Amino acid sequence: MIPVLIVDDNKLERQGIRYLLEKQDYTLEITECSNGTEALKKIKEQHFELLITDIKMPIMNGVELITLVREFNQSLQIIVLSGYDDFNYARELLKANVSDYLLKPINPTELHTCITQILNQIMDKKPMTNDKIIDKVLAIMHHEFDRDLTLEDLAARVFLSPNYLSILFKKEMNIGMNKYLNNLRLEKACSLLRNTNMKVIDISKYIGFDNPSYFNRLFKNTYGLTPSTFREENIQ
Incomplete structure (x- = not known):
């Protein structure tokens, strides 16, 4: 079983994410927390392979939680959920090497693709870095420039959400895809x-x-x- 921590102050949101994960029959051991402070304590006390956290929460928000976690844990895979399409949040979180950034309401297909990729990385213990992701996207572009390469197509092939890949590419390359x-x-x-x-x-x-x-x-x-x-x- 792979231990996963879901953090969201909205109980219905947490239950919704749990439902989507359990529906796919992943081999996960799921724990829930309602705020960043509670989650930080759990992460210090227990071992988790994956953190799925909301951004906007009382007491301690997602950015603060991730920043503090990265001070002592660099290997934890992190998926960020946000109802706010805010580039500043995403840019700040890219520095913390999060695995993906998904917008609410959660698209089940995007979540499934993201979770599958992360679980494969956890099993292989060979996480794909941002540099490798961009290298793969560039290789696809240079070899298949004659095809109808959409953002959605490229994102699916590197197991990221279109929104996150777009932000990551612009940050790394200083130009839009x-x-x-x-x-x-x-x-x-x-x-x-x-x-x-x-x-x-x-x-x-x-x-x-x-x-x-x-x-x-x-x-x-x-x-x-x-x-x-x-x-x-x-x-x-």
């Missing part, structure tokens, strides 16, 4: 325009843009030239 992917595709387009005789419409499709008009507009907004003009000025 969609902008990074578009820049990558445009760089590929420039190379093809310089070095091949492919038609512009074929290049558009090759790099992942099914709409040639959108590709032309994006290219011109980025480089100040249409793809055709770019080719004329850069023929080798």
Whole structure:
């Protein structure tokens, strides 16, 4: 049995999370706490592999709890739940190496994906670091730039929620995921325009843009030239 601690001041929320976990028949030993102070005491007294905690709680909130836990426990896997789509919270929690950040109301599929990944890490004792997550996302982008890569698709493949992956990527790369992917595709387009005789419409499709008009507009907004003009000025 893997010991799990659920922390939320709302009893119905705790019961809801417990229900979702028990519904999937995970091999978990679940303990509940109603606030951060009570949870901190439990974590010091008992061994837990996973902490699932709300952010906004009386007495001691989730950020304070996680900060204090990380002073003496770096291995505990942590999932943060919040009804507030607040980037500042998420950015602060990224420093504490939390495993995931899920928004309320909880999406059962996202929770299941997240829990499955974490349980696999616990069993393997090989947690995936933020750097490895970003490296994997970048590898997917560079190898599959021609596909319709959505945030949801990428998040599912690294077992994170879309919201959390978006925040993590921007923090690590200093650029949004969609902008990074578009820049990558445009760089590929420039190379093809310089070095091949492919038609512009074929290049558009090759790099992942099914709409040639959108590709032309994006290219011109980025480089100040249409793809055709770019080719004329850069023929080798």
